[in-house]
Amino acid sequence: MDARMTTDPMIESPQTEPQASSELDVKPETPEETKPAKQVRMPDPKLDPNSPNVFEVRDLNLYYEKFHALKNVTIDIPKNHVTAFIGPSGCGKSTLLRCFNRMNDLIDGVRIDGSITMEGQDIHSKDLDVVNLRTEVGMVFQAPNPFPMSIFDNVAYGLRCQGIRDMKKLRVVVEDSLRKAALWEEAKDHLHRNALKLSGGQQQRLCIARAIALEPKVILMDEPTSALDPIATAHIEDLIEELKKLYTIIIVTHSMNQAARISDKTAFFLLGDLVEVGDTSEVFHVPRDKRTEDYISGKFG
Amino acid sequence: MDARMTTDPMIESPQTEPQASSELDVKPETPEETKPAKQVRMPDPKLDPNSPNVFEVRDLNLYYEKFHALKNVTIDIPKNHVTAFIGPSGCGKSTLLRCFNRMNDLIDGVRIDGSITMEGQDIHSKDLDVVNLRTEVGMVFQAPNPFPMSIFDNVAYGLRCQGIRDMKKLRVVVEDSLRKAALWEEAKDHLHRNALKLSGGQQQRLCIARAIALEPKVILMDEPTSALDPIATAHIEDLIEELKKLYTIIIVTHSMNQAARISDKTAFFLLGDLVEVGDTSEVFHVPRDKRTEDYISGKFG
Amino acid sequence: MAVRIEFQRELQALHEQIIRMGAAVEQAIGLAVEALINLDVELAQKVIDGDDVIDEMEREIDRNCVRLIALQQPVARDLRDVTANLKLITDLERIADHATDICQAVKTLVKAPYEFSIPHDVVVLADMTRRIIKAALDSYVNRDKQQAEETIRMDRQIDKLYRQLKRYFVHQIAIDRDNVPQLVDLLLIAKHFERAGDHAQNVAEWVIYFIEGRHAIYEEEEAKNAKKTDSHR
């Protein structure tokens, strides 16, 4: 219900006649309604800002130059849940993830069609400021990448970029973010030490704190633990478990075990196709698709 | 029985009188026998060349400058089995692994005491040629590292270093090694293509083939799959399963799941200590040590 | 700092579910005993109706165990925990089944045209069964190996008493022709209690497995051998 995997060529075109789209619509004969040009640019009437989904992706196709990296992907990302993307290397997980905060804009030769809406608003529309989008959608990367500054400055970075200079406010937010990222206890006495002096796992939590400081709605994570050892990984996983109460989390992971452990929903990709998406326990217990089954049980072909 | 974890300070000193060391020894009164200098240099009489173990490590201590990286490690490596080393980052797994082919010689400031014998012979003795030791003990590294030459040349490399130039012989060995490494089918038509053109998993299998070509007794693997995706990893694991019929394999892995899946024996290290070693099914089902238990079930402290 | 908090939480939830199911099973057996003693049809029907709930509980726990294994991939103690749970709920469910069967028998007993009284030993057997189930569940809750071993020993008492009862009923049936259906039912009820005790013993064995990592072969073996030579004698 919340994920359509079938390729539905009709989805982009209005499925209902304009006249029928709303019962409150009392003037079906207005000239605007009948102009075909208007109809094409009209937002999909089905988009509901109060839906339980943060993101709704519809028939997304993404090309790197000629290479078709995402094929007709349609998926919903539910609020305050952890959604995991799994699949073999090169299947497009990271690519889709980067679509959500438009980091793909930075890559040349990327062409996108289809729509992604965030709480009802098309994130590719002209009105939307990418820089703002990125403050609402935080991101954590594979290798921990704190800036070579103090811990405090790292967390305050995003705020300062927004023009916030008031130290009192900054201090409050930094403490709060570090607490949420379960780093406060370890870091509170060294706030002005270089962040590079932290251990790998702590650095990654710092990166999470840094993203949290901007009060994002969504946090994207691209293999956030693949550079960490099992214990540090377990800490991050616990943290994700905590964070999902406050944020929507989308995580790309190479480790099926990790996806199984921490996610509520799992999406399986193969060669740019979204093969299957569903509740994690379903996907790992009774996958619907043979390819998913083979992949998660570690055999192929 | 095959792994003694207790610190036995007696092990280095001769436990039996020289006269009793062999029943064939008919001249107990020869002057050589009574020279104390000789006695000190005598090999440990308990070492048995026909033992089921390839390596026997006794009270090994290893220091990097001041840092005590391995503490009193005593472990046996059984023939034709897969032995896995697990433990948190920095616990000394790789360090111990490198002891077996004396790759630690290449690191400055390494000091070793205690003994490692390979089939009864002390690998640190003066008579032993390191270069020969390394042909008998192959090694596969974390990241696939094929030489930038053709596939054929990669596999033939070790043999050529041994002075074998006969193309016919080389061709036989190369094919055989590639077959054993399950790469022949994929590579036979491109033997003269650059090895760097292979995929990551294929490269790693090539590295294994390269080691096999020298007909080693032991193959050391240091996290051989940590740079690979799950499918390539599964291929390598299958290969290891095959190879253990012919070779003794020691594998360091960060992934406890992997150790569980492929190894016959598992050794768990913590801060340079060998905490527990035993059959893998035992270690993962009923570990004897609380620290092992906590580590393998992903919680600590 | 403990890690894998989520997993620990889920495991905890699983234990609570099993304890609830255990309580339900214990109650079912208790009510069955009461229904038998008082020949209370209504109570019996209540137990029979309640069996569905227990069945559903078993399936739910089953699902959760498998989900835990699939998603959290436990090893060592955690894995023994989950697998022991997976196995012991089968026995719990079976105990509830026997309670149901006892209650079915009670329902037919009541329809007996003649007056009759429940033999005292049946009541004793019923009580012992209730106690062994309680002991098994306690050993589970407390992860108490001694209590589990105690439970296993209790089952031998039950078996012994059942064999006595059986001899008594065979004798009784031969002399009391009017009450044959009732006596047969009572014999079967005794049999059910005996089986329920067996299952309680199994639960205790799984508790030992969970604690030790080994099947409690010796006790089981011992018990088996004792049974083999004694029963049906």
Added chain:
Amino acid sequence: MAVRIEFQRELQALHEQIIRMGAAVEQAIGLAVEALINLDVELAQKVIDGDDVIDEMEREIDRNCVRLIALQQPVARDLRDVTANLKLITDLERIADHATDICQAVKTLVKAPYEFSIPHDVVVLADMTRRIIKAALDSYVNRDKQQAEETIRMDRQIDKLYRQLKRYFVHQIAIDRDNVPQLVDLLLIAKHFERAGDHAQNVAEWVIYFIEGRHAIYEEEEAKNAKKTDSHR
């Protein structure tokens, strides 16, 4: 190219072990039936002695399943496979137990001072039980959902026959006072067959679970309901 060859091999080995155990259980029931019909004490003793082997088989398979889960960490179909195995062997072992109990009963039957004949319906019930066990095992071997469903339906026939037999025995005991111990034993034997059938049905349910990933609730429920209203009537 298939991967995780080792795991597939181990899973295969596990299946073979279960099939061997199934065969042993089937044989145990078969021999028990034969021992009953021919009142062959030696055969009965053989079955009783063989039970240890089956018990050991169960523990072995148990260990292997847990080892597989711990070491290979299967998911999806593979995990359902292992867990279904883990559960269904309990039922297999229980069937063997019932065969043992039947044989114990046979041993006492033989000691009867009077001549008597095994009622034909008991033989029919025994045969049906043997058939249902075979069907259950076949459905397991072939991973055949239809056959498994068929098995579940067969159990209802057995239950029905058992209820008939019970009524017959109650009646018979009342009129044939000399043979009360034998008749009681025969009744208990019938009960054992019925239980064995039940377990076979469970095996079939696990097969369906393995194939479908869901518990065969409907069939089970249906069977239960049928039983609840019919049995002990």
Added chain:
Amino acid sequence: MRTLPIHPGYQRRKKIIDLIARAIFLLAGLIAAAMIVLIFVFVAGRGIQVFMPGYEGRQDLGTFLTGMRWRPDLTPPVYSVLFIIINTITTALGAAILSFPLSVLTALFIVKVAPKGLRVFFTTVVEILAAIPSVVYGVFAAGSITTLVSKLAGMFGQSTYGGSSMLAVIILLAIMIFPTITSLSIVSIASVDRNLELGSLALGASRMETNFKVILTSAKSGIFAGLILGLGRAFGEATAVTMVAGNKLFGPTFNLFDTTRTLTTTMLSGLSETSGVDYDIRFSIGVVLMVVILLTNLAIRLVKKSIGGVTNE
């Protein structure tokens, strides 16, 4: 919903600043890139002028390219560069042949063979050699290499013009391009993945076998880049070469002890002129020099491809 005090005004300002800054950065890039084009336009334009009709003292392009004499002192002056091109190429190649193996071996030594204490010393030696300006090399060459060469010539019963000779040029250039090739080789050898080395050692190869078979093979492309750069320096070197070349007036030089003339020395001769053919003809030589460098680069790339066999790309 958000509690952060973010000002929309600040965001607009941020956007405008961003746009302006981007424009400035782009402009800088364009300026830097435009230079090469401008060089071609201006130098070639001026260089071709000499052959254009209507130019006072116009030269014939054919003679210029194929002749074997350079006589600005004659009337009318004769300017032709074929022999100069030949001399330029012989000296540069000679220097490369002398320098290349030494450079590679030195680089290998410094990175892989030298004892740790000496490594820094040798690296510094190469770096100092690289940093020495060419005039200093010129002074050194004019004062000592020439002496050496004339002594050597004496041993062969030949005479030199005070030591100025093709051999002196070759030795000078060899010394000058040595640090160039060496430092690039050092970089590419040092950046060979240590795992390759370990891999080779683990296969029972000795240190030196590893160095020659694996390290050099892997560093090949960087080493060739060094060679190309070194040759470029050899072709383009002007002041130092001028001090020892002797500026022969005709014919290609094949005798090591004879004087020679290269494109660059020709460009630096007769500096007093500031107009007329004698001045403008330097631009023509400049064009020829660039073309020679370009063609040599192409040739080396071809050679590399054919002897490389298996390449890293």
Added chain:
Amino acid sequence: MNKRRKFADDVRTVVTWLSTSISVIVLAAIFVFVFSRGWNTLSWDVLMSDYHPENMLVEFSDGTPGHFERPADLDDADVFSEKYGFALRDEIDHRKQHLMVLTYIADDSPLRDAVFAGSGPRKGDKITVMEDMQIRRFDYMSEARGRKSPAGFMGNQKTADETIERIETDGSALIGMFYQSTGGGMRGSLVATLMLIGLTLVIALPIGIAAAVYLHELAPKNKFTSVIRSFIEMLSGVPSIVFGLMGMTMLFSVTALFGITTQSILLGALTLSVILFPVIIRQTEEALIVVPDGLRMASLSLGSSHTQMIFKVILPNALPGILTATLLSISRIIGESAALIYTMGVAINDHPEIGRSGTSLAVQIWTVMTGEQPNFELASAISIVILIMVLVLNLTVKGISSRLNRKWRT
């Protein structure tokens, strides 16, 4: 390992040792040569004096004789004038010309108090007469003839002895003297070099750094960018003499806008800027490459604009690289000769100005080496100066880059 393998190994080792020692020998030879030829010449005076010798006619305000003691530390070869308190010595210069050098002046000698007596605007200026000056002639009041008479080379005296005797015996007062400053110095070139460095850096650094930032941080990955990139790359393959040609034609018209009509330091600086573009761009880019990509992604994903990212994260991290680029540029400016020969001229200018021609140190070497008589001593002396500057710069760069490496490793 068998014997043959071991032998082959040893041969390989020896070969690498040998080839490396050659480079050490060459470097040593260069230093020995330059220092042995130039060290004696090099002095503070050579650094600070003009290249062109200057002729000076001075008059003394009070030339009356006094009585002076010959200082004890005076050499025997020095001839001392007891009346006027100075000493002279005969010397022969490298052109085998005889000259008299002033070796000592007493504190209250009349020679201390001199004014310029030549024609021109400096007439009447005070002049400090110093030791080491080459005296051509003295003017004195001749008692015999009763008028101003010359003594020294322009009189008839050939030696110091004769000259002093002449003025002491024949003269009643010293009126003035005519002398030549030493010359052969490098001050002009030094100043010109410093001006060149300053100007070039001011022009080249901002453009180079900005271009590097554009290429590495902002440029889209398309044909256009790769063309720009390869153009800049090609620039580094162009020999500097060709840049000289470009300076002469293209940039000459740029300096013409400032009203400069000849070769000039500004023209040299412009040309060098172009030469340095690829150097600065490459060095800066190298520093930018070292900055992990993750930092960029992280910055952008935290809602910074590109400009904020560049100035807050990228450039601070690239600072050591930019410093390296600067130092390497300076070193290159000091060493450059061919291009400057064309654009700044070869005439040594003792009083360099931005708009006029002049030589840098390197070009001065070229000038003195390609004159009629190559002056090895002066060339070597300048070489020593250049070498020292260049070495200091390069070793600093080395220090910086090793610090940089350490930073990113931890």
